[in-house]
Amino acid sequence: MTTIVVTGATGRVGRHVVDGLRAAGVTVRALVRTPDLAGFPPDVELIKGDLYDPAAVRRAAADVDAAFLLWPSFSADGAADVVAELPRRVVYLSSLSAPSGGVWADVEELLRDKDWTFVRPGGFAVNAQTWAEQFRSGDVVRVASPEAGRSLIHERDIAAVAVLALLNDQHIGQTYDLTGPEVLTQAEQIRTIARAIGKQMRVEALTDAEARQAMLDLGADPILAESSVAYWASLVDNPEPVTTTVTELTGRPALTFAEWADEHADEFRVLSAAEVARRYVDALSTGRLDQALALLAPEVVRVAPLETGGEEIEVKGADAILENARRLNADIEYLGVHIVGPLLLDDHFAVRFTFDQLNVRTGTRSQTTKLSLYTVRAAQITREEVFYYTPPHV
Numbered sequence: 512m513t514t515i516v517v518t519g520a521t522g523r524v525g526r527h528v529v530d531g532l533r534a535a536g537v538t539v540r541a542l543v544r545t546p547d548l549a550g551f552p553p554d555v556e557l558i559k560g561d562l563y564d565p566a567a568v569r570r571a572a573a574d575v576d577a578a579f580l581l582w583p584s585f586s587a588d589g590a591a592d593v594v595a596e597l598p599r600r601v602v603y604l605s606s607l608s609a610p611s612g613g614v615w616a617d618v619e620e621l622l623r624d625k626d627w628t629f630v631r632p633g634g635f636a637v638n639a640q641t642w643a644e645q646f647r648s649g650d651v652v653r654v655a656s657p658e659a660g661r662s663l664i665h666e667r668d669i670a671a672v673a674v675l676a677l678l679n680d681q682h683i684g685q686t687y688d689l690t691g692p693e694v695l696t697q698a699e700q701i702r703t704i705a706r707a708i709g710k711q712m713r714v715e716a717l718t719d720a721e722a723r724q725a726m727l728d729l730g731a732d733p734i735l736a737e738s739s740v741a742y743w744a745s746l747v748d749n750p751e752p753v754t755t756t757v758t759e760l761t762g763r764p765a766l767t768f769a770e771w772a773d774e775h776a777d778e779f780r781v782l783s784a785a786e787v788a789r790r791y792v793d794a795l796s797t798g799r800l801d802q803a804l805a806l807l808a809p810e811v812v813r814v815a816p817l818e819t820g821g822e823e824i825e826v827k828g829a830d831a832i833l834e835n836a837r838r839l840n841a842d843i844e845y846l847g848v849h850i851v852g853p854l855l856l857d858d859h860f861a862v863r864f865t866f867d868q869l870n871v872r873t874g875t876r877s878q879t880t881k882l883s884l885y886t887v888r889a890a891q892i893t894r895e896e897v898f899y900y901t902p903p904h905v
Contacts, residue, residue, distance in 0.1 A: 514538040515677055516571045516598075518562050519581030521549055521801065523637045524604060527670030528579050528677075529555060535678055542571040547833075550799040563589055568596040576600060577677050580622075585732050587617035594621045600683070601625050602676045604669070607633040607688055628676040632689040633751055636663040636771040639700055641729070646704065646712065646779040647890075653715045655722030656743040657698040660750025662690035665766035668757045675760055687756050692765040694750045697743075700768060707772040708780045719744070784887040788853035788860035791885070791892065795862075796850055804829050808891035815897035842872040858887045 515532055519525035520541035529551060532539045539556070543549045546557040560567025562583065572578060577600035582590055594601075601622055609615035609631055619629055645652045669689060676682040695703065698714045705712040717725065719740050726736035757765035782790070787806055794802035813826045813835070826835050845868050852862035865880045880900040885892050 513577070513678075514540060514575045515577045515579065516540045516542060516558075516575045517579045518542050518568075518571075519579075519583065519604070520551070520555075522581065522583075523635065523666045524669050524673070525579070525581060527667050528673050531670055531674035532677065535674065537678070540571060540575060542567065547837075548801045548804065550801040552798075562593065565592040565596050568593050572597050577602065579673055579677060580604065580618075582614065582618050585614055585735055587614050587621070590618050591621050594618070594625075597625070599626050600677075600680075602628045602630060602673050602682075604673065605629045605631045607631045607690070626680075626683045628682045628684070629686040630669065630673050630676065630689065631686060632664050632669045633691075634661050634663045635666060635669075636691065636768055637666050637775070639663070639704065639771075640775070640778060642701065642704070643779050646708070646710070647781050650711060651713045651715055652701045653717050653721075654697050654701070655717045655719070655725075655740055656747055657701075657714050657716050658696045659743045659746035660694045660696050661700070661746060662692075662694050662751040662753045663700070663768055663771075664689055664691040664757070665768075665771045668761075668765050671761050672757060687760070688754050689756050690752060690754045690765075692753065692757075692767055694753060695768055700772075703769050704772045704776070704779055707769070707776040710780065782890040784858045784860065785853075785855050787887050787890055787892065788855055788862075788885070792850060792853050792862055795848075804833075806892050807832075808888070808893045811891075811893055811895070813895045813897065815895075815899075842870050844869045844871050846876075853885075860885050860887070 515537055517525055517528050517532070517539060520529050521543055529539050529541060533552070533554065539554075540558060541549065541551060541555055542558050542560055542562060544559070544561055546559050549557055551557065558567070558571040560570060562568065575598050578597045580597065580601050580603045603618060603622055605619055606615040609619055609629070642652050642654070672687055672689060676685070676687070701712055701714050722740045722743070723736045726739060727733065731739070791803055791806050794800070794806070807829050809829070810827055811829060811832065813832050814824070826832050845866055847867040849865040850862060853860040854862070861882060861884050863880065863882050865878060867876075867878055869876050882898045882900070884896045884898070886894040
């Protein structure tokens, strides 16, 4: 059976690549930094490691037939050592701008000695998520060059082409330029999202200086911030092109930005406490810890006296809560969990968990039942108080 390793597997495109490969009956191996947050089904083999570490890539790529490569840096420094560890067959997520040079062109050049396919998308529709906080907090979205025309592509279409390329050798040596099916200005994109969530929004233009600073505040490289602002300005008079590659390869129309907005509408509106509760429980029930953690406030507090010798010690922040869980469960394998809830009251909800567990050190099998009481503020879980019916294994 074919085995394919996916890098960037938990990302916007990579997760859909994993889904597509699984649907095709392929054995999938994913290189991930934090396996317990990956949220993949048990049939996905998880290899812990960083893409920038050639040794980790070597482990992940051992005895595989092909690789999906995403290089997340704005520089190709270190990429040569990583590429050397990949199998001969590689599908690389490049960029429509690769012919103009830059990191995407550099990585493409490193792959020329392999059986390569270059998937070159234009702008990602999912990057519109940077406006989500403005949608949630008010009725104005401030954006650089509102009349810039973009042909944004749905991340599922990028993944669909990548999966086709990974599964069929006829795509070896091919370069695929991918866009969405239409050009929309940034103002039109904002109005499309507003329709999807049923909210009136106004659009205001950022100055070039404000737009650069906004990108810097998000952690962007200064060179990238400068070039991005200039690029958006150029699209006012020279909009991005539209290709038909997605339709030609998949046999179906490319997904529109309106379809993307409908799928992602909840990210742009304030969820009620009931919606947060249901999403949290659904995520835990399906093993999607990453989705559950996304509902926690940055400074979430967890109080569980029986885990701390009876003292009411607060554990603050998702990272600290995860580390506490790893400590408690170092010797525990969970065989199953039964969840009752959520039980809702105003901005609180309760969930009862009953865990069937095995102590791998002693071989003892047991059950632990706990009740967690959660507090929701501004669509985020801000507090968890834990009460055990049976003592935790510490």
